[in-house]
Amino acid sequence: xxxxxxxxxxxxxxxxxxxxxxxxxxxKGTPNLMTxxxxxxxxxxxxxxxxxxxxxxxxxxxxxxxxxxxxxIPTARLAAEVVGCGNTSGRRVDKFALFxxxxxxxxxxxxxxxxxxxxxxxxxxxxxxxxxxxxLFILEVVKAWIDPTIxxxxxxxxxxxxxxxxxGRTIKLASRMK
Amino acid sequence: xxxxxxxxxxxxxxxxxxxxxxxxxxxKGTPNLMTxxxxxxxxxxxxxxxxxxxxxxxxxxxxxxxxxxxxxIPTARLAAEVVGCGNTSGRRVDKFALFxxxxxxxxxxxxxxxxxxxxxxxxxxxxxxxxxxxxLFILEVVKAWIDPTIxxxxxxxxxxxxxxxxxGRTIKLASRMK
Numbered sequence: 001x002x003x004x005x006x007x008x009x010x011x012x013x014x015x016x017x018x019x020x021x022x023x024x025x026x027x028k029g030t031p032n033l034m035t036x037x038x039x040x041x042x043x044x045x046x047x048x049x050x051x052x053x054x055x056x057x058x059x060x061x062x063x064x065x066x067x068x069x070x071x072x073i074p075t076a077r078l079a080a081e082v083v084g085c086g087n088t089s090g091r092r093v094d095k096f097a098l099f100x101x102x103x104x105x106x107x108x109x110x111x112x113x114x115x116x117x118x119x120x121x122x123x124x125x126x127x128x129x130x131x132x133x134x135x136l137f138i139l140e141v142v143k144a145w146i147d148p149t150i151x152x153x154x155x156x157x158x159x160x161x162x163x164x165x166x167x168g169r170t171i172k173l174a175s176r177m178k
Numbered sequence: 179x180x181x182x183x184x185x186x187x188x189x190x191x192x193x194x195x196x197x198x199x200x201x202x203x204x205x206k207g208t209p210n211l212m213t214x215x216x217x218x219x220x221x222x223x224x225x226x227x228x229x230x231x232x233x234x235x236x237x238x239x240x241x242x243x244x245x246x247x248x249x250x251i252p253t254a255r256l257a258a259e260v261v262g263c264g265n266t267s268g269r270r271v272d273k274f275a276l277f278x279x280x281x282x283x284x285x286x287x288x289x290x291x292x293x294x295x296x297x298x299x300x301x302x303x304x305x306x307x308x309x310x311x312x313x314l315f316i317l318e319v320v321k322a323w324i325d326p327t328i329x330x331x332x333x334x335x336x337x338x339x340x341x342x343x344x345x346g347r348t349i350k351l352a353s354r355m356k
Contacts, residue, residue: 010338012338013337013338013339016196016215016216016335016336016337016338017196017215017335017336017337017343018194018195018196018197018335019196037194037195037219038194038218038219038220039218040216040217040218040228040229040230041215041216041230042216042230042312042313042314043312048312050218050228050230050312050314051218052218052219052220052228076349079349079351080351083351083352083353086353086354087352087353087354130308134220134221134226134228134316135220136220136228138312154346155343157194157195157196157335157345158194158195159191159194159195159348160188160190160191160194160356161191161353161356162350162351162352162353163348163349163350164348164349164350164351165195165333165345165346165347165348166346166347166348166349167335167343167345167346168332168343168344168345168346168347169343169344169346170337170341170342170343170344171254171257171341171342171344172340172341172342173257173258173261173340173342174261174265174340175261175264175265175339175340176264176265178338178339
């Protein structure tokens with residue numbers, strides 16, 4: 001896929017609609033990823049993101065230790081891989097190999113981008129005070145990449161129990177909201 | 179619209195896909211609402227929700243003072259009202275009157291439900307320690323209502339700058355994720 005930098009002030013437009021994302025961390029040079037839906041924008045610029053990662057997940061310890069990750073946003077063509085990553089643990093399998101995902105070097109953090117995803121956000125943990133009580137990591141997006149050939153990404157949205165909504169049509173309304 | 183109770187353990191299925199929501203607070207018996215997209219699930223049962231409300235919004239002070247709100251989830255037929263609520267401030271207008279929304283009594287909190295919304299979640303603030311730094315309120319959903327006649331709600335998802343995605347088709351995959 002093609003890739004260009006996205007202005008950090010526009011990152012909220014990717015995460016605000018609530019897509020399922022992939023979170024990639026790195027341990028001793030080996031990347032691992034998980035599927036996640038519990039995230040929210042917290043501030044615009046620099047983009048601050050809150051994300052909840054269960055302490056039962058392998059990623060929890062990796063993110064806590066390394067303090068950086070990549071959030072990648074898949075589209076519907078990756079739906080099977082996304083669910084597969086949610087059904088397996090990096091403690092036992094190499095998910096990049098198992099699901100045929102291509103890791104490619106990030107610019108600012110050690111964990112890699114996922115070439116098959118339409119957007120990739122390089123993130124560092126900037127506040128971990130809510131990790132113990134809520135499993136809530138506060139991240140700053142330090143670099144953002146987008147595939148400029150995808151104009152209306154068919155993002156995936158989790159409805160629970162194996163059901164997913166795929167992004168539908170878009171409408172334009174005279175919003176004064178950012 | 180019809181209404182029935184939704185089990186609290188299923189509330190995550192409403193918020194996880196990232197819909198635009200309406201947040202209703204109450205001051206001296208007068209309800210006010212705002213449009214919001216910055217929210218995430220934090221825990222399943224009881225359902226804990228994090229939501230970010232700018233301290234520039236009228237709702238910020240009302241929620242901080244009263245400690246309770248209703249989160250209502252609209253569908254696409256309310257899109258104009260949703261954007262209208264985002265473009266106006268309760269400091270100056272009565273949004274329920276201006277946008278023809280019907281308030282109806284909640285069971286556990288003072289702010290009312292919105293009859294035109296397909297789901298209504300009665301919430302209390304359970305942790306306000308992140309309010310000063312991040313405008314982040316931690317809410318517990320104490321009662322949930324849903325319109326049982328709406329099977330595949332056409333939720334609204336903000337893409338920024340007046341563009342909104344409407345929920346599209348759903349797919350079923352063998353997920354072991356909750």
